[in-house]
Amino acid sequence: MTTLRGGGATDVGRVRQINEDRFLTRDDLGLYAVADGVGGHQAGEVAAQTSVETLEQAFLESTTDGLVAAVKAANDAVWRLAQSAAEKRGMGTTLTAVALVQEDGEDHLAVANVGDSRMYLFQRGDLVQVSEDHSLVGELEREGQLTRDEALVHPQRSIITRALGMDPEVEVDTWQLLPYAGDRLLLCSDGLTNEVPDDRIASTLRRIGDPREAAADLVREARAHGGNDNITVVVVDVVDDDDRAERSSAALADEPTMAPGTGGGPTSVSGWGAQPDPGTRPSPTLTATRPPPAGPSRADRPRRVTWRVVAFLVVLTLIAGIAVAAIGWYARGAYYVGLDGDRVAIYKGRPGGLLWFDPTLVERKPLTTADLLPHHVRDLQAGREQPTKADADRYVNNLRQQAAEARPPAVETAPTTSLLFAPTTLLLPPP
Numbered sequence: 001m002t003t004l005r006g007g008g009a010t011d012v013g014r015v016r017q018i019n020e021d022r023f024l025t026r027d028d029l030g031l032y033a034v035a036d037g038v039g040g041h042q043a044g045e046v047a048a049q050t051s052v053e054t055l056e057q058a059f060l061e062s063t064t065d066g067l068v069a070a071v072k073a074a075n076d077a078v079w080r081l082a083q084s085a086a087e088k089r090g091m092g093t094t095l096t097a098v099a100l101v102q103e104d105g106e107d108h109l110a111v112a113n114v115g116d117s118r119m120y121l122f123q124r125g126d127l128v129q130v131s132e133d134h135s136l137v138g139e140l141e142r143e144g145q146l147t148r149d150e151a152l153v154h155p156q157r158s159i160i161t162r163a164l165g166m167d168p169e170v171e172v173d174t175w176q177l178l179p180y181a182g183d184r185l186l187l188c189s190d191g192l193t194n195e196v197p198d199d200r201i202a203s204t205l206r207r208i209g210d211p212r213e214a215a216a217d218l219v220r221e222a223r224a225h226g227g228n229d230n231i232t233v234v235v236v237d238v239v240d241d242d243d244r245a246e247r248s249s250a251a252l253a254d255e256p257t258m259a260p261g262t263g264g265g266p267t268s269v270s271g272w273g274a275q276p277d278p279g280t281r282p283s284p285t286l287t288a289t290r291p292p293p294a295g296p297s298r299a300d301r302p303r304r305v306t307w308r309v310v311a312f313l314v315v316l317t318l319i320a321g322i323a324v325a326a327i328g329w330y331a332r333g334a335y336y337v338g339l340d341g342d343r344v345a346i347y348k349g350r351p352g353g354l355l356w357f358d359p360t361l362v363e364r365k366p367l368t369t370a371d372l373l374p375h376h377v378r379d380l381q382a383g384r385e386q387p388t389k390a391d392a393d394r395y396v397n398n399l400r401q402q403a404a405e406a407r408p409p410a411v412e413t414a415p416t417t418s419l420l421f422a423p424t425t426l427l428l429p430p431p
């Protein structure tokens with residue numbers, strides 16, 4: 001037997017005066033709902049309250065049709081109430097509901113939605129939005145005119161295009177999912193999703209096991225992120241699936257044609273009204289065959305991303321380390337002959353340094369700029385690179401030698417030579 005366990009939390013938020021959200025958790029009926037009322041002067045909360053109460057009372061048959069009938073009864077009740085008094089005219093409410101139903105002798109989860117409250121499936125760490133928002137930005141997003149990120153900050157994101165109580169008739173979108181033990185369902189008003197990104201929601205659902213505590217934590221998170229609207233969250237756990245997961249695995253093993261990503265399976269989408277192409281919905285395919293999510297998905301995968309990010313950072317750090325080592329090796333891998341004041345000196349490094357590698361003084365030579373030829377002085381001011389210390393020593397000796405050769409006879413040596421030879425010359429007898 002399939003068993004569900006749900007918990008909910010709601011909060012007025014940090015800006016609004018009145019909480020116009022309502023929720024319903026009935027484990028015994030297998031019925032859960034979130035409603036977000038609209039229409040000032042307390043009409044919004046009346047609409048939301050009426051919708052969940054009527055849903056609860058009118059859910060008499062545990063089938064998808066029974067759930068749709070209950071949602072339509074809720075619409076009728078809100079519509080009648082709105083017509084009954086002038087101050088309630090124009091009130092309405094979103095309603096997102098999940099019910100455990102029996103179809104063809106099997107347990108299913110039926111999802112019904114009107115408005116922009118949402119139902120998500122959290123399965124094996126992936127969070128996937130199942131319902132579609134009946135909002136202006138939701139429609140623009142489905143048409144490809146807005147991205148999810150653009151929709152999140154769109155100034156007209158609060159305009160809803162479908163709600164209960166606006167008309168005597170209402171179109172109800174529905175989906176069917178197969179319940180698997182370990183799956184979590186999340187129902188929430190836009191007060192959560194406008195404040196907390198999907199990856200944060202998934203992280204909380206992964207972290208907190210108790211559904212009521214998880215719902216309360218998500219509400220707290222939405223408050224902390226701004227709390228600009230009423231916030232309502234219901235978390236429903238599939239605690240027992242009548243061994244469906246095991247039977248499904250066995251069936252998958254027996255039927256290699258039902259490969260991951262091929263879709264199909266015992267159930268898919270049932271729709272009423274303006275239902276888009278079922279093929280675009282990830283969840284029913286997911287639950288029918290339990291393949292990994294195929295194609296681009298809005299679901300986040302923080303655990304996988306985290307490991308990839310770690311691996312990426314390790315590689316990046318290695319590359320950066322190697323680059324620094326290579327630059328250091330190059331910067332410090334040579335000598336040059338330069339000047340330390342007016343003294344000729346040998347440095348380790350590159351003339352002027354390289355990045356943060358400054359050259360270091362290795363040796364000061366007993367040679368000054370006054371001892372050198374002028375163009376050699378200019379060379380040393382710029383620095384003359386040498387591959388090794390020995391080459392640098394040789395270069396300095398060379399400079400010294402060239403300067404000595406180019407210089408006119410030195411003052412000390414010339415007189416000595418003259419004195420040696422001059423007397424000899426003078427002593428020679430005339431021929």
Ligand code: MG
Binds near residue numbers: 229
């Ligand atoms: Mg709201």
